[in-house]
Each structure stands twice: as structure tokens, then as C-alpha cells.
Amino acid sequence: MSTVLEALRMVAAPDVVLAILLSSIYGLVVGCLPGLSATMATALLVPVTFYLSPIAAIATIISASAMAIFSGDIPGTLLRIPGTPASAAYTDEAYAMTRKGRPELALGICLWFSAIGGIAGTISLVAMAPLLAEIAFSFSTYEYFWLGIMGLMCATLVARSSPVKAIASMLLGLLISCVGMENPGGVPRFTFGLTDLLGGIEAVPALVGAFAVSEVMRALLQPEPPKLAHRRFGSILAGQIALTKQYWKQMTRGNVIGIIIGVLPGAGADMAAWVSYAMAKKFSKEPQKFGTGHPEGLVEAGASNNASLASGWVPSLLFGIPGDTITAIAIGVLYMKGLNPGPTLFTERASSMYALYIIFLIANIIMIPLGIMMIRGTSHVMRAPRAAIMPVVLVCAAVGSFATGNNLSAVLIVAAFGIIGYVLEANGYPVAGMVLGIVMGSMVEQSFVTSLIKSDGSILPFFDRPVSAILAAMTFAALLWPVAIWLWGRPKAAKRAQPA
Amino acid sequence: MLLSDRVTGGAVAALGAAAAYVGAQLPPVPGQEVGPAAFPTLIGLLLILCGGLIAFGVGRSFEDEAEAAVEESEVAHGAPHAAPPTPLRSLKAALPPALLLFYVLAVDRLGFVPTTFLMIVAMVFAFGGRWRLALALGTIGPVAVHLVFYKLLRVPLPAGLLPMPWS
Numbered sequence: 001m002s003t004v005l006e007a008l009r010m011v012a013a014p015d016v017v018l019a020i021l022l023s024s025i026y027g028l029v030v031g032c033l034p035g036l037s038a039t040m041a042t043a044l045l046v047p048v049t050f051y052l053s054p055i056a057a058i059a060t061i062i063s064a065s066a067m068a069i070f071s072g073d074i075p076g077t078l079l080r081i082p083g084t085p086a087s088a089a090y091t092d093e094a095y096a097m098t099r100k101g102r103p104e105l106a107l108g109i110c111l112w113f114s115a116i117g118g119i120a121g122t123i124s125l126v127a128m129a130p131l132l133a134e135i136a137f138s139f140s141t142y143e144y145f146w147l148g149i150m151g152l153m154c155a156t157l158v159a160r161s162s163p164v165k166a167i168a169s170m171l172l173g174l175l176i177s178c179v180g181m182e183n184p185g186g187v188p189r190f191t192f193g194l195t196d197l198l199g200g201i202e203a204v205p206a207l208v209g210a211f212a213v214s215e216v217m218r219a220l221l222q223p224e225p226p227k228l229a230h231r232r233f234g235s236i237l238a239g240q241i242a243l244t245k246q247y248w249k250q251m252t253r254g255n256v257i258g259i260i261i262g263v264l265p266g267a268g269a270d271m272a273a274w275v276s277y278a279m280a281k282k283f284s285k286e287p288q289k290f291g292t293g294h295p296e297g298l299v300e301a302g303a304s305n306n307a308s309l310a311s312g313w314v315p316s317l318l319f320g321i322p323g324d325t326i327t328a329i330a331i332g333v334l335y336m337k338g339l340n341p342g343p344t345l346f347t348e349r350a351s352s353m354y355a356l357y358i359i360f361l362i363a364n365i366i367m368i369p370l371g372i373m374m375i376r377g378t379s380h381v382m383r384a385p386r387a388a389i390m391p392v393v394l395v396c397a398a399v400g401s402f403a404t405g406n407n408l409s410a411v412l413i414v415a416a417f418g419i420i421g422y423v424l425e426a427n428g429y430p431v432a433g434m435v436l437g438i439v440m441g442s443m444v445e446q447s448f449v450t451s452l453i454k455s456d457g458s459i460l461p462f463f464d465r466p467v468s469a470i471l472a473a474m475t476f477a478a479l480l481w482p483v484a485i486w487l488w489g490r491p492k493a494a495k496r497a498q499p500a
Numbered sequence: 501m502l503l504s505d506r507v508t509g510g511a512v513a514a515l516g517a518a519a520a521y522v523g524a525q526l527p528p529v530p531g532q533e534v535g536p537a538a539f540p541t542l543i544g545l546l547l548i549l550c551g552g553l554i555a556f557g558v559g560r561s562f563e564d565e566a567e568a569a570v571e572e573s574e575v576a577h578g579a580p581h582a583a584p585p586t587p588l589r590s591l592k593a594a595l596p597p598a599l600l601l602f603y604v605l606a607v608d609r610l611g612f613v614p615t616t617f618l619m620i621v622a623m624v625f626a627f628g629g630r631w632r633l634a635l636a637l638g639t640i641g642p643v644a645v646h647l648v649f650y651k652l653l654r655v656p657l658p659a660g661l662l663p664m665p666w667s
Contacts, residue, residue, distance in 0.1 A: 047653075047655075048653065050653070051652070051653040051654065161562065161563055162554070162559035162560060162562045162563045163559050163562060164550055164553045164554050164558055164559035165550075165554060165559065165563075167546075167550055168512050168547065168550040168551065168554060171516075171543050171546050171547050171550060172512075172515075172547070174539075174543050175515075175519055175540065175543050175544070175547070178519075178523075178539060178540045178543070183536040183539075184529065184534075184535055184536050185526065185527065185528070185529045185535045185536030185537075186536075187526055187527055187536050189523070189526060189536060189540060190519075190522065190540070213596050213597065213600070216596045216623075217593040217594075217595075217596050217597070218593070219627075220592045220593050220595065220596070220626055220627070221589065221590060221592060221593055224628075385627070385629065385633075386627050387623075387624050387627035387628060387629030387633060388624070388629065388633060388637055390623060390627055391619065391620040391623035391624050391627070391637060391641070392620070392637070392641050392645075394596050394599060394600070394619060394620075394623055395616045395619060395620060395641060395642065395645055396645065397600075398600055398603050398616075398619075399612075399616075399645055399649050399655070399657070402655065402657075403649060403653065403655040406655065406656055408604045408607070408608075411600055411603055411604050412600070412601070412604055414600055415596075415597040415600035415601055415604075416597075418596055418597045418600070419594075419597050422593060427503055427508050428563050429508070445539040448538070448539060449534050449535075449538060449539065452533075452534040452538065453532060453533075453534050456533070457533045457534060482559070482562065486559075486561065486562075489561070
């Protein structure tokens with residue numbers, strides 16, 4: 001009990017309260033701007049968290065990302081431009097509702113079920129993390145190696161692109177993580193004689209470059225999105241209780257699927273939303289109504305993506321393996337603040353963990369009033385032209401990355417990764433895989449090399465320990481899944497190609 | 501699509517070959533079989549494999565499906581269609597990294613506020629904004645960012661030609 005009180009005291013500190021409030025508003029505004037994703041919002045916040053207390057830093061990341069995931073639904077609903085990739089799955093459905101003249105109902109569903117999903121995810125985090133921590137104590141480097149690889153493989157499955165290209169871009173990220181002296185031999189690798197590269201390529205500037213700068217570059221070549229007509233909304237929450245009663249089954253299923261996908265390393269909110277929307281359609285009694293402005297799919301997918309956001313912290317906190325790109329950033333912040341991920345976090349820093357749960361709950365509760373304010377003010381925010389937003393994003397990318405180490409070479413890394421991210425994305429290589437590769441590279445290499453040294457170069461122990469074997473099987477399943485889909489789809493495609 | 505799969509796949513394979521070659525020559529840790537060379541060499545070999553598969557078009561069908569789905573929904577909803585990028589227009593995308601390079605070269609001499617003023621003005625024009633917006637944003641933006649990062653977060657931003665009253 002005393003740890004809970006201690007945690008409450010930590011959260012009630014003025015700097016933490018202020019951090020939650022300001023980063024919530026920031027997350028809502030950035031998430032709602034088309035083209036600025038939740039990941040980008042979080043990446044640009046990291047330099048600011050350097051200068052905050054540990055709890056305030058984590059509060060910043062949690063509230064900004066939760067708000068941005070909800071807020072991404074707003075431009076999706078009103079303009080059919082998803083604010084974040086996690087909203088893309090049900091954008092058409094929400095927009096169809098707007099065209100039927102019921103945007104407030106669509107936005108209300110997104111807000112209400114996002115908040116419920118977030119709370120369900122938090123409860124799962126509270127319940128699962130300590131249990132899994134017990135199991136995680138028995139994990140050796142073999143298990144950590146497979147967990148890392150499985151996370152990377154899941155990330156390639158989520159990408160809606162060629163799986164081979166997704167794997168290639170993930171390998172590229174692993175290769176980038178090899179740069180520097182942080183390796184088993186302590187020798188400089190791939191530094192090309194540059195002292196700036198001896199410390200390796202920092203993840204934060206790479207993230208900012210790949211997510212923020214490349215986004216600005218892409219925006220330069222795309223036409224300005226259409227302007228939003230000013231409109232007054234009716235009551236946002238009206239009818240939500242009735243919908244909750246009517247669709248409680250869908251909501252619960254969405255929450256559960258979101259939680260499960262969030263816990264899987266490497267798969268996050270985007271995948272949760274796609275899977276849940278498809279699930280809602282498959283099990284619906286009225287699947288023909290989907291895509292015409294039917295609330296069922298919105299309820300399930302909205303409940304799912306926010307649930308996965310909270311449960312995505314489970315692998316991050318326990319193993320240091322990110323559930324998605326947002327928690328990949330969060331892990332960097334955790335290390336920086338001395339809260340190194342691992343099972344011991346739950347025994348030694350229990351009060352910090354309780355504080356984290358409380359922040360999650362607060363963020364999802366204040367999401368409702370703040371979200372309503374955001375929806376009402378959204379036409380003002382979205383009237384800002386890109387010419388006013390993108391230049392500021394670029395300057396923030398430069399200053400923010402400089403602030404990570406007061407070193408100008410970080411700004412060069414941002415520029416380089418902007419180009420790399422842009423070129424990769426333009427050619428169908430998903431950037432998220434590369435970023436996860438960079439973040440997890442040294443952990444994967446360390447567990448790989450340590451395991452091989454322990455086993456005298458034999459690869460047998462990678463497979464004959466029980467948990468190892470299960471994780472290995474799951475990894476290979478993720479690898480072979482696309483092959484199965486391809487083999488299964490081939491006869492159909494051939495049939496289609498032949499003239500009837 | 502910017503480049504053909506043959507080109508990008510070939511580039512991936514070449515990168516993998518270089519990584520495997522350089523990686524394999526890293527000095528081992530005395531007395532141990534597995535050292536710093538193992539991981540980069542393995543990654544390099546896998547990259548060669550992936551690059552080869554991409555160059556021969558394996559996995560291409562997944563992309564076609566995703567693209568078809570996107571196009572279908574765009575057509576159905578009458579979304580604005582981007583003008584086909586000409587080589588000259590695509591060059592515009594190089595502006596943000598070029599401005600970051602300019603920042604690195606100029607910030608110590610010009611100072612933070614003048615450098616970012618120029619960056620913002622250039623970006624506003626690149627997005628088709630007007631003079632008034634460029635001047636207003638270029639004046640307020642850098643000063644506000646400087647105030648937050650220098651004063652609140654204590655990041656040592658160079659003063660250069662135009663020191664701020666709080667620096």
C-alpha cells in the first residue's frame with residue numbers, strides 16, 4: 001500500500017501534472033494535423049524529456065502518444081486523411097459517417113472507445129506485467145535473442161508492403177546499429193575513421209530524421225490537403241452509453257485483441273486497428289453495412305488501437321523490446337532516466353511502475369474532456385496551412401537532435417536519415433522496420449554473441465530450451481506466413497489472369 | 501515508385517556484400533571463437549540474400565495488392581491526385597536535408613536565430629506561403645524556440661550575430 005501512496009505522491013508533483021497537461025495538448029494538436037504522426041510527435045518530444053524528472057519524462061511520452069493516437073482519428077473522420085497510421089484502418093468508415101451528416105457520432109465513438117480501450121490496456125498492463133516479470137527472471141540470453149528477433153519479424157509482418165523488402169529494411173537497421181565501438185570486441189566498426197561515429201549512431205536523431213524530416217520532404221511533393229469547412233458540432237458524447245450497451249461484445253473483443261497484439265513485441269496500434277476492423281466485419285451480423293458509416297467496426301477498432309498502446313509497454317518494460325515505434329522511443333527515455341527495462345524494474349522500482357500505471361489512467365480519463373475541446377477547436381487548428389507548420393517542424397528537428405548531446409553531428413544524422421527514410425519509403429521499403437532494427441540491434445547482437453560464446457559456437461541451445469523453442473517456432477511462423485499467403489493466393493491470381 | 505526493384509535490390513545486395521566483407525575482417529577477441537565480426541557478417545549475408553530476392557521480384561505481388569487497394573479507394577472517393585513528379589520537381593524534396601546541412605555549417609557563425617530565420621523563410625516559400633507568413637513565422641518561430649530550448653531546457657545554442665536578451 002505504501003508503494004501506491006508513494007506513487008500517488010510522485011504523480012501529484014507539480015512538474016508531473018504540468019507535463020501531463022501540456023504534453024496532452026501537444027499530442028492532441030500534433031496528432032490531428034494530417035501528415036504528422038503520433039510517432040513523429042513522440043520523437044520530437046524526446047529532447048525535451050532530457051531535462052525533466054524521470055516520472056515527468058515518462059508522463060510526457062505516455063500522455064502525448066495516447067492523445068495523438070486518438071487525435072489522429074479527427075482528420076480521418078472529417079477529411080478522410082488519417083492523422084496517424086493507426087487510424088488508417090477505419091478512416092473510410094468514419095468518413096462515410098461524416099458524409100451521412102453524423103460526424104459528431106463518429107468522433108464521439110473514436111473518443112469514447114479510445115478512452116475505454118486505453119483504460120482496459122492499462123488494467124492488462126497492471127495485471128500482466130508482474131506475472132510475466134516472474135517468468136522473465138528465468139530467461140537467459142537465448143530467450144532474449146528470440147524475443148528480439150520475433151519482435152523484428154512481427155514488425156515486418158505489419159508492414160503493408162513486400163515482406164522481403166520489410167526484412168531488408170530491418171536488416172539495414174541492424175547493420176546501422178553495428179556502427180561504433182559498442183560491440184563484443186570493443187573495436188570500431190564501420191566508422192570510416194570518423195570520430196563522431198565511434199559512439200555509434202544515436203537512435204533519437206535517426207528516428208527524428210526517418211519520421212519527421214522524411215515526412216516534411218514528402219509533403220513538399222504532395223498537394224495541400226483540402227480545407228475543412230467550418231462546422232459546429234452537436235453533442236459529442238450523446239448516444240455513446242447506448243452504443244456501449246449495444247456493442248459491448250465488439251468493444252470487449254477489440255480491447256482483448258488490442259491487448260494481445262500490443263503485448264507481442266514489434267506489433268502495435270496500427271496492426272491492432274487493422275486486425276480488429278477485419279475481425280468486426282467477419283463476425284458482424286450485418287457485414288454489408290461496413291464501409292457505409294456503420295458504428296460496429298469503429299467501436300471495435302477504436303477500442304483496439306488504444307488498448308494496444310498501453311499493453312505495448314509490457315514487452316518494453318520487461319525485456320526492453322519495443323511493442324511498436326512509440327515504445328521504441330520510450331525505451332530510450334527509460335534508459336536515459338535510469339529506469340533500465342527488465343524484470344527487476346517491478347521489484348526494485350515498484351513505486352515508479354505504479355506511478356506509470358496511474359499516469360496511464362489519468363491520461364485516458366482526461367482524454368475525454370480534452371478530446372471534446374480538441375474536436376470543437378479542430379477547425380481552427382486544421383486551418384493552419386502546411387507552409388506554417390512544416391518549417392517549424394524542421395527547425396524543431398534540428399534543435400531537438402542537437403539537444404540530445406549538444407553535438408552538431410546529430411543534426412547531420414537527422415539530415416542523412418531524412419534522405420534514407422524518404423528514399424526507402426518511396427521505393428516500398430517500410431521505415432518502421434529499419435528504426436526497430438536500429439533500436440534493438442545492440443540488444444540482439446549482444447544476446448546472440450553471448451549465447452554463442454556460452455554454447456561454444458553450437459546453435460543447439462537456441463532450440464532445445466523449452467521457452468526458446470516456442471519463441472523460435474513463433475519466429476519461423478512469422479517468417480513463413482507471407483510464403484503461405486503467397487502460395488495460397490497464387491492459384492486464385494492465375495484464375496483471375498485467365499480470360500473466362 | 502522511384503527506382504526499379506532491380507536497382508534497389510542490387511543496391512541492397514551490394515551493401516550486404518560490403519558489410520559482410522568488411523565485417524569478416526574485424527579483429528577477433530583473442531581466445532574466443534565468436535567476436536565482433538560474427539553479427540555484421542551474418543547481417544551482410546542475409547542482406548545479399550534479400551537483395552537478390554528483391555531484384556528477381558520475389559514478394560512483388562504483396563506490393564501490387566497494397567497499391568491496388570489504395571488506388572481503388574482513391575478513385576472511389578475522388579481524392580486529389582498528385583501531379584506526376586518530374587525530375588525537377590522531385591529535387592524540391594532535397595531542400596529539408598540541404599537546410600539542415602546549412603544549419604550545421606552556419607549556426608556557429610551566424611547564430612541560432614538568424615540561421616533558423618533563413619531556414620524558415622526558405623521552407624515557407626517552398627510550401628508556397630507568402631512573404632507576410634514567411635516574415636512573421638521567421639521572426640516569431642526562432643525566438644520562441646530559442647526561449648524554450650535556451651532558457652528552459654538550457655541547451656547551449658550559439659548566440660552568433662544576434663544574441664537574445666536572455667542569453
